[in-house]
């Protein structure tokens with residue numbers, strides 16, 4: 228029996244995780260990534276609840292722990308750097324704003340790639356430009372000029388998924404702008420973070436964050452509120468200008484952060500948005516991770532949903548490899564409630580994260596101080612507890628013995 232071939236677009240978090248599970252079930256997997264290598268960058272992402280179980284089952288936890296960010300907690304600061312509210316890691320048993328397992332996104336992407344590169348075909352520096360679905364496969368044209376046929380194609384290419392654009396329709400149908408933009412990049416560690424993730428709000432909906440990491444650097448984030456902007460998503464220097472202009476004049480350490488912006492090697496900029504797709508498949512094409520369901524960095528849990536989604540999608544496909552549509556339907560059924568819980572924004576949404584007035588900034592710090600106390604503590608614990616809103620099925624390695632490409 229011939230192995231089912233799967234093309235995954237995107238080597239972020241969801242793509243390599245799916246490649247792992249599909250290979251384990253005996254599928255032959257190719258991953259195409261637009262960037263020339265695994266993309267570095269991004270802040271710490273957390274592994275919460277069921278996603279941690281998936282990471283355990285993948286066998287990557289020892290590597291994750293080796294790269295784990297050493298953070299003691301999260302604190303709001305004022306313009307002079309004084310803490311106005313704080314939440315230590317253990318405030319919610321390691322499941323609060325800063326979870327007990329936090330890892331830099333770039334490190335996790337690298338770990339997933341290293342774990343799978345031995346048995347997955349990775350093609351960097353290329354992308355899908357055309358998909359034509361046939362009764363017995365999908366004909367794919369790549370920007371580099373090659374043409375190949377796959378049994379199944381999966382979009383794991385993030386919020387602005389090209390696969391979704393080709394098979395489902397334009398971003399405007401699926402991406403909901405939440406009213407803000409964020410940039411992430413690496414800066415020098417100022418030396419006094421003391422392992423705390425610090426966040427500063429300035430009036431006008433401006434937010435700056437600094438997260439410590441190992442090795443003398445820190446991750447900066449800069450956010451501003453704005454209606455949708457027209458800019459070229461491939462024009463990084465224009466994006467740096469937008470961020471510099473919007474944040475100019477904000478206090479605290481923003482001037483120092485902005486000085487390092489032009490040379491940051493891992494600058495990443497995007498709108499704060501959610502992705503909602505009614506039905507996660509069209510024929511032989513489906514979506515995983517941010518491409519199919521994204522709650523935005525405000526809701527968090529994007530990495531968790533990607534890992535869990537990859538596990539479930541691969542397991543369901545393995546259960547009925549000859550009936551992919553039934554498998555895709557079960558994948559969405561299994562994930563539906565979990566995703567619905569995970570994409571819920573925290574109270575206040577963007578205005579809670581980036582308050583516009585001094586009064587609202589003080590009020591937000593006050594509510595943060597209340598979070599660790601009764602009765603708010605119970606409300607917040609429920610908010611953080613949604614990471615467990617799914618029970619993982621056990622999926623046998625169907626057909627792996629008949630197929631090639633399995634990591635065993």
Ligand SMILES: Cc1cc2nc3c(=O)[nH]c(=O)nc-3n(C[C@H](O)[C@H](O)[C@H](O)COP(=O)(O)OP(=O)(O)OC[C@H]3O[C@@H](n4cnc5c(N)ncnc54)[C@H](O)[C@@H]3O)c2cc1C
Pocket residue numbers: 236237238239240241242259260261262266267268269270271272332353354355383384385386387388389390411495515516517518523524527529530533
């Ligand atoms: C550089 C970077 C930094 C990030 N930083 C943060 C952060 O600090 N905090 C946070 O909450 N979330 C961040 N995110 C988003 C976060 O990674 C996701 O929400 C979550 O982990 C889900 O992962 P994903 O694999 O679905 O998407 P992503 O991690 O976005 O990965 C998508 C991958 O697809 C690739 N890609 C895009 N278009 C194409 C194409 N046409 N063809 C082939 N490949 C394509 C991208 O280069 C990327 O490698 C970041 C994403 C990126 C790419």
